[in-house]
Amino acid sequence: MTDRVAVVGAGAVGVTAAHDLAAAGADVTVYDRGEPGSGSSGRAAGVLYDAYAGDVDAAIGARALERFRELSGEGDFEFVECPYVFLAREGDAKRAAAIEESAERMRRRGRDVSPLSPAELGERFPTLTGGAEAAAVAENAGWTDPGNYVSMMADRAAAAGARFETGAAADVLLDPPGVAAGGERERFDAVLVAAGAHTKRVLADAGVAVPLKPYRVQALTGGARYDGPMCYDATAGIYFRPHPTGLLAGDGTEPVEADPDAWDRTADGWFVEAIRSGLRERAGYDLRVERAWAGLCTATPDGNPLLGELGSEGAPPGAERGVFVAAGWQGHGFMRAPAIGEAVAAAMLGEEGALPTAFDPNRFDGSEEFEIAEGMVID
Template sequence: MARVVVAGAGAIGASIVYHLALRGADDVVLADVGEIAGGATGKAMGGVRQQFTTAAEVRLAQASVRLFEELGEPLFEQVGYLFLATSEAGLAELEERRAVQAALGVPVERVDASFVRGLRVDDVLGATICCEDGIADPAGVTRALVTRAAGLGVDVRERTDALSLDADVLVIACGAWSREIAAARGVDLPIRPLVRQLADVGPLAGVPAGLPMTIEENGFHFRRVDADGLRLAMTEPEPRWDGPEEVCDELVEDWRRRLAHRYPAATGAPVRRAWAGSYDMTPDAHPIIGLLADGVYAACGFSGHGFMQSPAVGAAVAAELLGEEPPFDLAPYRLERLTGDAEFPETLVL
C-alpha cells in the first residue's frame, strides 16, 4: 500500500496508526517533533463524555466510549459526568441538552446531586449524569496505543519533522500546530490555538474513588486525580487566543474558591501544580477530518475534545485511508462545511 506518514504523536495520531496497523497497513510512520503525548494530549483534563449538544459530536463520543471500555481500568474509569444547574436558565438548558442526548441513545438521567458524598448542593436546582462517561489517563492511553502500534510494525519516530519524510499520504494530526503543517502543503486550515490551563490541588482527605467529573453551570469543573487530589479547570472569561502557554495565578486562586464552595472538604487545599496547553479551535468547535489535497489528509481541530474522541476517529480515519467504509459518516467533519452555511455549532466546550 501507499506510505502513510502521520504527523503528531498525540492521542489522535496514535489512534490512527494503531488502527491502520490493525487493518493490515504495512508502511506507516508516526512522527512528532517532540515526544509521544508531549503536546496537548499530555496536558489534557482526561475527561471522556457523550454529553454533547449536537448529533455529530455525540456520535463520535458514543463510538469512542465503546472503545475506551475495552481498555478498562486503570486507563479508563466510568465514574460519570455530573452537570449541575444553579439557575432557572441553566436548568432549562440542561433539560434541553438531555432531551437531545437521550434521543440519540445517550443514557443520561436527572439525578439528585446529593448522592455525591461531600458535594454542596443547597444551591443546585437540578443535575444530570451519564454513568458511562468518565475519566482516563491521556498520556497513558496514548503511549499504550503507540506501543501496540509499534508491535504491529508501525515506525515510530520521536523528535522528527514529518515534513522531512517521504510520504504518499501525509495525515495532519498536530493539534494547535496543524495549520502550520497544512500551510507547508499549500492548504489553509481555519484552526486557531486557544490557551487553556489546569491545576491539581491536594493533599485532601478521603477523596471518593467514584467521584464523578463535576461540571458547574458556569464552566468550572473538577475530577478526582488520585486518592488525595483533584484536578480543576474552567472556561476562561477572556479567551487567550494565540498566546503563550502560561499559567495565570489569579485564575487558579479563583478556582480554589469555587472548589471550596462546591466541595468544602477541599477548602485551603494547596496547589500541587498548574500548567497550560492549547486547544485547536475551529469556527464551529467541530473537527476537520478528510482529504485536503492530493496526498494530504486532516484529522485535527478537535477543539479540546481530541483525546476523548480519538478511539473512534482513529478507526474511521484508518478505514477511509485504506479505501474501506468508515464505521460512521465522516461527512459532517469535512473542511468544506466551513466555507458555506452548513455549520452545526457545538456549544458545550469545557
C-alpha cells in the same frame, strides 16, 4: 499493494490512527516534533463521557468509550468508571434551562443521562455542596491519565509495525503526498496531519489554508482527597474529578488565538483563585495546589472538527488528494480519540462513508473570520 501512510503528530488521535492503520496491514510511519504525547494530549484532564446532544458526537463518544474500556488494563492505561454530573447554580435560570434541554436531547440520542432534582442530587452525591438550579448525570463516563493512553497506543502501534520518527518537526508535501523531516523526504499514498495546535501552521506551510485557532486552557491538581463524581459547574465554568493525588480541576479558557510556538505554559493566578473558590462552594474542598499548568485546544468556526481528506469538492486552494486532517476538537479531542483515530484510519484505507460529512474539512475555504467559542459550555 500495501498502503504506505504517514501520520504527522503522535498525540492521542495520531497514535490511535497509526495503530489502526498498522493493524490493518498498512506500512505506517509516525512523525512527531517531540515525543508521543508531548502535545495537548499529555496535558489533558482525562475527563471522558458520551454526553453529547448531537447525533454524530453522541455516536463518536459512545464508540470511544467502548474502546477505552476494551483497552483498559493494557500497559499503564486504566479507564476508571465515574459518573459525570453537570449542573447550574441556584438562580442561574438560563443555564438551568440549557441543562434540562441538552440532557433531554442526549437521552433522545440514546445516552444514559438523567435529570436530577436538587433533592436527588444531594442524596446521590452528598460530596457536591452548594445546591443547584438544575442538574443531570451521565452514567457512561470515567477518567484516565491521557499520557498513559498515548504511551500504550504508541506501543501497540509499534508492535503492529509502525515506525516512529521523533524529535524533528515534519513538513507535509503535496502532489504527490509526502513528508520531509530530519533532512529526508518520503512519498506516501496518504498522509494524516494530526498535529494538534500546529495543524494550521503545518498545512499553511504546505500551501493549504484551514480555519483553526489554538487557544489556552488550564488545569491543576490538588493534594486533598476527593471521592465524588466528576462534575462540570456550568455557572462557575469549572470542572473537576477524582485524581490519584486527590483531585484534578480545570477550564480557565483564554479565548484568544495563541501562537503554538510561543505560549505561556504556566497557569494564571486568576484561574487558580477561580478554581479555589469554585471548589470551596461546590464541593466543600480546600485546595492545596500540587501542580497547575496550561495547554492548547483548537477552535473552528462552527465548533465541529476538521476531519477528512483535503482536496475533494470545494477544497481549500492548493490541496491535493491523499492528505487528511484531524484537528479542531474544541477541548474534546482526547475523549473522542479512540473513535476518531479509528474512523480516519478506515477512511485512509479507502472505506467509503467512514467519516461524518458534518466534519468534512472542505466545508471551509480557510479565510473565515471567527471568535473562539469555549468548548465546554452549556447555554
